[in-house]
Amino acid sequence: xxxxxxxxxNAHKIAxxxxxxxxxxxxxxxxxxxxxxxxPEPYDTFEENALAKASYVYExxxxxxxxxDSGLIVPALNGAPGVFSARxxxxxxxxxxxxxxxxxxxxxxxxxxxxxxxxxxxxxxxAPVYFKGTCEGDIATAASGDGGFGYDPxxxxxxxxxxxxxxxxxxxxxxxxxxxxxxQFVGFIKQGL
Numbered sequence: 173x174x175x176x177x178x179x180x181x182n183a184h185k186i187a188x189x190x191x192x193x194x195x196x197x198x199x200x201x202x203x204x205x206x207x208x209x210x211x212p213e214p215y216d217t218f219e220e221n222a223l224a225k226a227s228y229v230y231e232x233x234x235x236x237x238x239x240x241d242s243g244l245i246v247p248a249l250n251g252a253p254g255v256f257s258a259r260x261x262x263x264x265x266x267x268x269x270x271x272x273x274x275x276x277x278x279x280x281x282x283x284x285x286x287x288x289x290x291x292x293x294x295x296x297x298x299a300p301v302y303f304k305g306t307c308e309g310d311i312a313t314a315a316s317g318d319g320g321f322g323y324d325p326x327x328x329x330x331x332x333x334x335x336x337x338x339x340x341x342x343x344x345x346x347x348x349x350x351x352x353x354x355x356q357f358v359g360f361i362k363q364g365l
Contacts, residue, residue, distance in 0.1 A: 176294075176361075177205055179225040179239035184321040189240070189354060191345060197361055205233045216255060218242060222293035223300055236296030238357065242349060244323045246274070246311065248283040257322065267322055271315055275326060284311040286327065288349040292357050301360065305352030320344060 175198045180186060186201055193199060202208070211228050213221040218241040225239035243257030253260035253274065261269035278284060285308075292303040308330040315325035317337025325337030329347055336344050345351055 175200065175235065177202070177229050177233060177235045177237040179211065179229045179237050181208075185240070188345075188350060191341075193354070193358060200235075202229065205229065205235065207232060213241065213255070218255060218289060218291040219293070219302060221255060222291045222302070223295070226293045226295040226300070230295045236294065238292055238294045240290055240292045240350070240353070242288060242290035244274075244286055244288055244327065246278070246284075246286045248281055248285070249274075249277055252277070271323055271326055274311065274323065275314070278311055284313075285309075286311050288323075288327065290349045290353045292353045294357070294360075303353045303356040303360070305349040305354075305356070307347060307349040307352070 178186060178189060178199050178201055181202045186199075190199060207229060211225045213224065215221045215224060221241040222239045225241070226237045229235075229237040229239070241255070243254050245251050245254055253270065257270070259265050259270075261273040287309065288307040290305050294301045294303075310328050312326045312328055312335055315337065316335050317325050317339075319338065319341060320336045324344070325335050327336050328334065329336060329339075329343075332339060332343070336348075
């Protein structure tokens with residue numbers, strides 16, 4: 173079985189990705205490789221940040237590594253929170269404070285269109301390979317539901333009338349930005365590395 177490092181120790185993200193992989197290959201976390209430090213994400217694009225994280229791990233372990241960088245983009249806020257989604261309300265990172273800031277920024281706005289975007293970068297076999305996914309939707313006026321993580325309690329995916337925080341996990345697994353990118357990634361892996 174192909175063994176890959178996921179350049180993350182985010183337990184929510186690792187669990188979500190492992191659920192999407194359905195045993196296609198073995199994924200180990202940063203912690204499993206002995207890397208415990210925070211990997212910088214200094215760039216303004218998801219692509220650059222994903223490449224930086226995957227390259228950092230690959231250079232230290234020699235193992236094929238994939239990294240994912242994602243965020244919520246709200247056109248009415250000039251693309252914010254974007255690459256700063258996890259730390260939109262500053263440090264320490266807090267999903268609740270980030271969501272509260274987003275709702276405050278959109279207060280009174282009739283344009284609540286938003287989309288999640290993700291970029292996966294695979295490093296370790298020739299040139300880096302990228303896989304991208306988006307999930308269109310709108311921002312609710314208040315948080316609802318306790319499922320998911322991040323902005324899920326305020327994000328209503330297109331075609332639904334509930335937030336990812338309210339919808340069953342199976343719905344998110346089927347329509348999320350990460351699910352779309354991971355489907356491409358798994359297809360690539362299954363073709364043989």
